[in-house]
Amino acid sequence: DIQMTQSPASLSASLGETVTIQCQASEDIYSGLAWYQQKPGKSPQLLIYGASSLQDGVPSRFSGSGSGTQYSLKISSMQTEDEGVYFCQQGLKYPRTFGGGTKLELK
């Protein structure tokens, strides 16, 4: 199975601050990577697919980048509503696998 390792496990950011979350795959996943945001008691919401494509309706302050085994999610200007847990997921091979999550809080 492809292992997905996220870092950091948690972080806090101030309003307007730029936030970056990292995701490393145990093998090349050829940009087959998605990012999700999950708020307490809610289902995950797709933010980014194909490593860098923004899902419809997602604010443009979210962006994704990376290739090979290294990927990142950037929030260009932290907002209150961005608090939550972020997961990466590889879609290249079965079984689909997720990172352990990054909890983002407002400082």
Next chain:
Amino acid sequence: QVQLQQSGAELTKPGSSVKISCKASGYTFTSYDISWIKQRPGQALEWIGAINPGSGGTGYNEKFKGKATLTVDKSSSTAFMQLSSLTPEDTAVYYCARDYSVFDYWGQGVMVTVSS
């Protein structure tokens, strides 16, 4: 609009089975796989398996073979997951999600609690 409506919370005893549902609407049910995903409280997400509603073909995470059985009813655009031989480690929220290698629409989740 695309919606995945899941059945209600379940409280069940160790050793029993439970079957939860996921009713799709707003798109052609047979055009996308449906995946099932487990999330234990405060934990990460685990992919259980997927079913192709058109063919009924399934694929499972090795970890969940023998635990989960996926089926569909095309006439009602509903996917089902049966969990068997339940233990407290099966206590979790179970999501269905529309799958095309990423999960763009999710159900609201079903809390399954296994307790004696």
